[in-house]
Structures are given as C-alpha cells and as structure tokens.
Amino acid sequence: MAQLALYRDFLTDFAKLEKTVQMRVSEAFEKFENAVHAGAHLEKISGLKGSPFRTIRIDRFWRGVVLAPESGDTYTLLAVLPHDDAYEWVRRRRASVNTATGRIEIRDVAAIDASMPQLERMASKRQGRLFDHIGDADMRRLGVDEQTLAFARALTDDFQLEAARALLPQVQWEVLYGLAAGMSPEDVWQELGAAISAGQDFDTEDLDAAVRRSGDRVLLVDGPSDLLAVLADPFELWRIYLHPAQRSVVEATYRGPARVGGGPGTGKTVVALHRAFRLAQRGAGMVLLTTFTSTLAEQLERSLRLLAESSGDTEALQRVRVEHVDRLAHRVFRAEHGRPTLLDNTAEQKLWEQITAGLRDDLPPAFLAEEWRQVVLARRVSSAPDYLAAKRTGRGRALNPTVKSRVWQAVDEFRRLLDERGLWTHETVCEEAERLLTARAKPEFRHVVVDEAQDLGALQWRLLRAAAPEAGDDLFITGDTHQRVYGPQVTLSEVGVNIRGRSTKLRVNYRTTAQILGWSLGVVRGEPVDDLDGGLESLAGYRSEMRGAPPQTAALSTWERELDHLASTVRQWREDGVLPGEIGVAARSNRLAEQAAAALERTGVPVRLLARSGEPSESIAVGTMHRMKGLEFRCLAVVGAGADHLPAPRSLTSEAQDSGAHARDLLRERCLLYVACTRARERLSVTWHGAPSPFLADLGN
Incomplete structure (x- = not known):
C-alpha cells in the first residue's frame, strides 16, 4: 500500500x-x-x-x-x-x-549556488573566515555535507549565516549556528544529540x-x-511540531529536576508535551503533566492526544495524567477527607476585617492576607519565633518586632477560626494534600512535567515535589517568568526543587514575527524579573527568524469607535484569507471581552467566548488576557488597552497598604499585556480609547 x-x-x-x-x-x-x-x-x-x-x-x-x-x-x-x-x-x-541523522533534507540548491560568487568576493577582502577554527572532519561528523561545507567556508560574518537560514537544511544550519556562537563540536553534538545519531551508517541513497x-x-x-x-x-497540528534544536532536551536523561526556559513562542509547551509523552513511552511509571489553570490543562490534553495519534502510539497515553495543580490538590484531599467547605474571597475578606477590628493597629486586612500567603504559608512558618526570624523578601513594608508580634497574633487567630469552623481555602487544601502525598508509601507518579511553571506558588511546588520520588528525571519544568500573571515570586531551591546545572534556555521564537516580537518586548524591557533560581531572568539573544508586518496601533475617541475599528480589522483579515478560528481578540476584563464579542456577532461573524468554551472551533476566540495564556492565533486584536483598563484598578493593591504587593501587581499587569500580544503569529492590532495604558508609553504610541 x-x-x-x-x-x-x-x-x-x-x-x-x-x-x-x-x-x-x-x-x-x-x-x-x-x-x-x-x-x-x-x-x-x-x-x-x-x-x-x-x-x-x-x-x-x-x-x-x-x-x-x-x-x-x-x-x-x-x-x-x-x-x-x-x-x-x-x-x-x-x-x-543527512549522514549524521539519517533524515531527509530538502534544500534550494540554486539559491545556494547563486550566493557563492558574492560570498567569495566578500571573503577575498577579509583576512579570516567564520569557520577557520573548525576542521572539515568535525563538520562532516556533525552531518555537514559537501555543498553546505563549501558554503560555510565562504562565510566571514554571522549575519551571512543568519540570512542563509532559509537556504540550508535545518539541522545543518543549526550545527553551523552553534559553531559560530562559540560552541565546540562536542557541545554541538550534545546540543543536537537526539537529532544526531552516533555510530550509525546510513544509506544516503535510500x-x-x-x-x-x-x-x-x-x-x-x-x-x-x-x-x-x-x-x-x-x-x-503545527502547534505540536518539535524543532530539532528542542529535541535534545526532550530526549535527555537528567539526574534530578530540570528546567527549560525561554520567551513566548520558543516552544516550551511543545517541549513539555513531547517530554511527557517520551517519558510515558519509556514505561518507568505514571507521568503527571500539569499546569496552573484548567484551560491550559485542557489545551495540553488535546495536544497530547494529537501528538499520540500523529505518532501512531496511543498506548502511551494511558501512562500520562493531565491535571492542573489545584485539581490534583483537591483530588488528593477529597480521597482522604471528602469535599472541603471552602472560604470564598468575600467571606475571607470579612474574616480578616473581623480580626483586624480588635487589633487597634494600622494593619489593613489586605496586607495581613498577603502576609499569611507570601510569608507564613510560603515559608512554612508555624510559630511566633519562626515568624520573627522569617525572611520577608519582596513584601515592601518593613515590620519591627512589636508589629510582627501583632501580625502573628492576627494570623494565628485566622488559622484558629478556620479550624474551629471547619473551613478551608485553596491554599490550605494544597498544604494538606502535600502532607498526604508525603505520607504515602508508594507515590502515584514517577515523573512530573510542569508547563507555565512561573505561575505556581510555593505551596503548589511543594505539592508537586511530593507527587513523585526524588530520582533521575523526576521533575521537568518549563516556564518564562516574564509571562508570570498569577503566582508570586518563588525560588525553586527553597521549595525543595534543585535545578542547578540542569537548566536550558530556548532563544528562537518559532511563532511570532520579528516585528511583533520586538514591539512586545518593549512592554517588559528593563523590568527586573526573577529566574526561579535566585537570579534575574534575561531576554538577551531572544529572537525570531520570521518577518512580517509591524503591529498596528490605534487610539480611538470612544469605546464604540474602538469596537467599529475592531470589526473593520477582523473583516480585513478575513478578506485576506484568514479563517475565523485563526483569529483571537483579547481584553483585560470579562465585560470588555463580552462587549467585543457582541460587536463582532452583530457583523455576522462566528464568535466564541473563551470563558464559556476553551474548545477549538471555526469561530473567532474572544476572551480576557488571562484566557489567552497557552493559545496562539495567526491574527490577534488587543482591545481596551487604555489607561482606565490597563492596569486594571481592581487588580492593584494600594501602595499605601502594601508597597511590595503594589509593585508586584503592576509588574503582573505589564506581563499580562506582553503575554497577550505574543499570542499573535503574523498580525497584531492594539487599540484603546482615551489615554493609552502607561505600559505603552515607551513604544512610540
């Protein structure tokens, strides 16, 4: 057949x-x-x-x-x-x-040949060439064939190699790029180890x-x-495609927890999917594939199923459980205690207000709630002496010992009231689930793969650490702290996850055009962002090889005019051949998203609200910026990017109440806009009415 x-x-x-x-x-x-x-x-x-x-x-x-x-x-x-x-x-x-990989390669021979005379003329005027330090034998061992070798020998500058990316076979270009970046042949071999097969003699005619x-x-x-x-x-299907440079981290064997970082579009989620699937194929035990929200978990499950079907190995799916971290916590909790009586946000606020009313001190309820979460729970503080000695990095407001004792009095009273009334919060459910997992004689999972790791808090990390035994290939983590829009800052080593010496960074954006990427980077450029390991994250060297139209920005006089502009933009995209299912619309709030969806529906286009259905369909996806996490679209419109909506006033802690929380909230709002804009592959439209968001102030708007 x-x-x-x-x-x-x-x-x-x-x-x-x-x-x-x-x-x-x-x-x-x-x-x-x-x-x-x-x-x-x-x-x-x-x-x-x-x-x-x-x-x-x-x-x-x-x-x-x-x-x-x-x-x-x-x-x-x-x-x-x-x-x-x-x-x-x-x-x-x-x-x-390819002699090293045994895989098929397609190249534009005519374009390579046509470029050689000009390269040789340029090289004749220079003393040295780009690859003088690499011998032919090493090149051939890495799969560089005669035509590519001749081309490489004519190069004198990095920019020539960058320009040749579309001409050369991909793996061979990756080899040359690594060598040009200063990697040794051995380093390149290790970097592309899964793509390059040592010791095999392939029939190059077959x-x-x-x-x-x-x-x-x-x-x-x-x-x-x-x-x-x-x-x-x-x-x-393209969303599950694994590039050769990513394959080595998927195939690798690690002695402990490992982390893969990188900006939007570098393929971190694809790497997490393939890693979970590959671990399942090894058959050493169950794999937990997890993330922060149910929407992202659903997307991971769909993509994993597609990956299994496209590879022809659906049996491995039986050894992977896709479950977002809060669902894991509640499942473990309910198996032991049944359904918890949860304290909702409004009831919790009233409880803190009740406690602070008797303190006779300048300790706002919001400050105490954050102190409980970010210090007491995150650092496992269980007594007044422990709290007096605890680090409060990032909290913003300094406390003397007298005030600290009053804070502890309030926190202790809060925990006492929870116990007395049989109430739980999501945090205490997670805390109890971790205790239950730690007490188990046999862990449920052998491996844990975490996507969007930057949004997890300390309690969730301890839960995941307890979900699998400490061993080789136990935890595999992907994330980008520039995209943190939920969780607080966490240092992994402080929650029992040691990734030192096992970190990899992806630097090539495979999703977004260079024009969209460069504009979006301006939103977060210069902001100090942690790297989950006690240092600062950097986007230096992060790039896209794709070119396209620059983002389109527009200031409109009213919200109604902005919605008209949105309808016109979407109509133009559709006339250009973009399918409705390839278009996304992002807003800061549910109210703005719903109004944008209604405006598009009035024009007769099919629309779906992500808040009601995360399922892919042949309709335009409209949702909040939070809902856009983990998704991507050929064309994306960000609406309502004005000063009145971004940052969202209700999402900001008062600076007077808690300056540390206020600064984190501002950074989180800025990162949220960055995340939304980098969902676009080819075209991006950003609009507002009234004054623009302060996050757009340095972008020439």
Whole structure:
C-alpha cells in the first residue's frame, strides 16, 4: 500500500491557501489509496532525469510537488504552488539524506549556488573566515555535507549565516549556528544529540527510509480519511511540531529536576508535551503533566492526544495524567477527607476585617492576607519565633518586632477560626494534600512535567515535589517568568526543587514575527524579573527568524469607535484569507471581552467566548488576557488597552497598604499585556480609547 506523508513546512503554507484550493488538494490526494494507483497520478519533470520529485495536478492552475523515491512506496507532499512556480520549485531543489541523522533534507540548491560568487568576493577582502577554527572532519561528523561545507567556508560574518537560514537544511544550519556562537563540536553534538545519531551508517541513497526516519520533519498519514483530518486543521497540528534544536532536551536523561526556559513562542509547551509523552513511552511509571489553570490543562490534553495519534502510539497515553495543580490538590484531599467547605474571597475578606477590628493597629486586612500567603504559608512558618526570624523578601513594608508580634497574633487567630469552623481555602487544601502525598508509601507518579511553571506558588511546588520520588528525571519544568500573571515570586531551591546545572534556555521564537516580537518586548524591557533560581531572568539573544508586518496601533475617541475599528480589522483579515478560528481578540476584563464579542456577532461573524468554551472551533476566540495564556492565533486584536483598563484598578493593591504587593501587581499587569500580544503569529492590532495604558508609553504610541 502507498504511504502518504506531509512535509511539516507545507502545513503552514497549506493554511494560507484559499479554501477552494484546499478542497482541491484534499480531493487530489484521496486518489492515493494503494500502491498500484499512487504512481499513476504523478508526473515526471522533463529535463530532470533521476529526480525524485514529481508533480500532481490539483486543478488547471495549481500543482502539488511530491517526493517519490524510486524504491519504496512513501509519497511526501512538499508544496502546492501555481503551475509554473511548482516546476521552478522542483528545478531549484534537491533531496538528500543527512549522514549524521539519517533524515531527509530538502534544500534550494540554486539559491545556494547563486550566493557563492558574492560570498567569495566578500571573503577575498577579509583576512579570516567564520569557520577557520573548525576542521572539515568535525563538520562532516556533525552531518555537514559537501555543498553546505563549501558554503560555510565562504562565510566571514554571522549575519551571512543568519540570512542563509532559509537556504540550508535545518539541522545543518543549526550545527553551523552553534559553531559560530562559540560552541565546540562536542557541545554541538550534545546540543543536537537526539537529532544526531552516533555510530550509525546510513544509506544516503535510500530516500524512502530517510523519510520514515524523519518524524521531526515528516508526518505520515494513514489513508485518505487521516489526510483529510490533518488538512482540516493544519494550524492545530503545527502547534505540536518539535524543532530539532528542542529535541535534545526532550530526549535527555537528567539526574534530578530540570528546567527549560525561554520567551513566548520558543516552544516550551511543545517541549513539555513531547517530554511527557517520551517519558510515558519509556514505561518507568505514571507521568503527571500539569499546569496552573484548567484551560491550559485542557489545551495540553488535546495536544497530547494529537501528538499520540500523529505518532501512531496511543498506548502511551494511558501512562500520562493531565491535571492542573489545584485539581490534583483537591483530588488528593477529597480521597482522604471528602469535599472541603471552602472560604470564598468575600467571606475571607470579612474574616480578616473581623480580626483586624480588635487589633487597634494600622494593619489593613489586605496586607495581613498577603502576609499569611507570601510569608507564613510560603515559608512554612508555624510559630511566633519562626515568624520573627522569617525572611520577608519582596513584601515592601518593613515590620519591627512589636508589629510582627501583632501580625502573628492576627494570623494565628485566622488559622484558629478556620479550624474551629471547619473551613478551608485553596491554599490550605494544597498544604494538606502535600502532607498526604508525603505520607504515602508508594507515590502515584514517577515523573512530573510542569508547563507555565512561573505561575505556581510555593505551596503548589511543594505539592508537586511530593507527587513523585526524588530520582533521575523526576521533575521537568518549563516556564518564562516574564509571562508570570498569577503566582508570586518563588525560588525553586527553597521549595525543595534543585535545578542547578540542569537548566536550558530556548532563544528562537518559532511563532511570532520579528516585528511583533520586538514591539512586545518593549512592554517588559528593563523590568527586573526573577529566574526561579535566585537570579534575574534575561531576554538577551531572544529572537525570531520570521518577518512580517509591524503591529498596528490605534487610539480611538470612544469605546464604540474602538469596537467599529475592531470589526473593520477582523473583516480585513478575513478578506485576506484568514479563517475565523485563526483569529483571537483579547481584553483585560470579562465585560470588555463580552462587549467585543457582541460587536463582532452583530457583523455576522462566528464568535466564541473563551470563558464559556476553551474548545477549538471555526469561530473567532474572544476572551480576557488571562484566557489567552497557552493559545496562539495567526491574527490577534488587543482591545481596551487604555489607561482606565490597563492596569486594571481592581487588580492593584494600594501602595499605601502594601508597597511590595503594589509593585508586584503592576509588574503582573505589564506581563499580562506582553503575554497577550505574543499570542499573535503574523498580525497584531492594539487599540484603546482615551489615554493609552502607561505600559505603552515607551513604544512610540
């Protein structure tokens, strides 16, 4: 039987084709039902004897380009282009097998050859070249072939290598990039260790076998129905694509907890998904894949299922439990105590007010509540002497011993009232769940994989530390503290998670264009942000290889005018071929999101509110900035980015009450805007009415 495959780069191009062309593509490839008929629909390219490329007719104007090896029955769809462009694409390119990875590579030979004379002329005027310090033997050992080697030997500057990213085979470019950045051949080998297979002698003429080894670049589909399912949602499938440079951290074996950091779009969530799936495939025990919110957990579960189906190994899913951290805490708690009687926010505030009324001191209820959470609970303070000695880093307001004793009196009374009335908070439920897990003779999980780690608090980290035994590959953590919009600052070593020497940072943004990324970075540039390990996080070297249109900003006179502008923007995106399911709209509050959704619905476009359904669909997703975490869209509109709404007044602790909490709240609001803007892949629109948010003051608005 013929095996049809899709080149992963094609998936993003397919999503940009007009709907009618997409339908024709699906119809054409339904003909690949068996090996007898598969070849009959493919046309050889005249004048290219021995070429493995073929074309297939889509309609009178469009042609598909297929890799069809002489031996074997795997047919890989590489591109769909207008007739003349398809034949030109074939004439310019060559397929080869990487000698180090054994995987298929497609390159633009003509573009590489055409650039050589100019590179040589530039090099002749310079004394040294970029890779003079690396020998040919090391290059070849890392999979650099003769054409790429000749190209590399002509380079004199880093910018030339950056410009060649689209020309060279991806893994070979990654090798050269690492060497140019100062890594030794051994370092590069380790960095791309999962992509480079030591000690194997691959047949470089067997393209069929190379395709089947190329799970990082090629998706095999099982018949026409599977093909149609993939092509129906290529954008969703692209979200689980693992780049070769990310594969090493997924495949690695660690002696303890490990952390992967990086800015938005660097693939941290994809790495977490693949890591959880790979650990499940190893079969050493159950894997917990967790995150902060239920919405993100649902997205992880959908993506994990898609990953398992695309890899053909659904059995491994039985060894992964996807569960957000609060749900884990409540599940463990209920198994022992039943359903807790929870104290809601309003009732908690009244309880603190009741306690402070008798203190006769300037201790606001909000300050005491935060002191209880950020110091007493976070640092496991259980007595007055412990509290007097406890560190209060980041709290902002200094307390002398006399005031501290009164604070402890209030906190102790609060805990006494909870116990007396049989009440629990989410924090105390988490605290009790950790105690129960620690007491278990046999842990439920062997591995824990954490996504969006920056939003977890100290209690949640201790819960996760107790969920798996301390051993190799126990905790795997991904996160970016510049995207913290929930939890307080946490130092992992203080909650029993030691990642020293086991941290990796991803620096290439695979989602957002350089224009959107650069603009969004301006929102948080210069802000001191911790790195979860006692230091400061840096976005230095963080970059995108994609280019596109700059973000569009607009100040409108009224909210109604802003909603009209939103409708006009969405209409233009749709006329440009963007599907409704590829468009997102973010606002700071539920009220603004609901009004934006209603305005779009009046224009006749399909809309869904993320607060009501996190499920993907063929409709425009509208939600709060918090709801946008973990999601991505081809086009995104941020509305209501004015001074009256961002920062949200109700989300700011009064500076007079608690200056430390006030500063953290401001940073959290700033990071929230940064998170929302970096959900956009290709186009970003940011609008406001009245004065702009102070977070936009330095961005030229």
